[in-house]
Amino acid sequence: MPEAWLPVWAALSDQGLEKRLRYYLWLEKMTPAAPQPRFNQLSAEAERRGKPEIVARAAQWVARSNTAPLLS
Numbered sequence: 001m002p003e004a005w006l007p008v009w010a011a012l013s014d015q016g017l018e019k020r021l022r023y024y025l026w027l028e029k030m031t032p033a034a035p036q037p038r039f040n041q042l043s044a045e046a047e048r049r050g051k052p053e054i055v056a057r058a059a060q061w062v063a064r065s066n067t068a069p070l071l072s
Contacts, residue, residue: 021058
């Protein structure tokens with residue numbers, strides 16, 4: 001259930017949220033035809049926090065990187 005993840009995303013620090021955004025953006029870059037509901041949820045969480053720059057920083061990182069981001 002996608003909704004079950006919403007409290008998890010809300011509990012993340014800004015840094016943790018950005019790391020996961022990097023990961024899901026990278027997945028989207030590697031498999032553009034695949035739907036990315038988790039990315040949409042994470043992006044919505046950044047917007048809810050009033051910090052769209054988290055998404056922008058993650059997108060910039062993915063644009064420059066050819067390797068998968070680490071989540072740890």
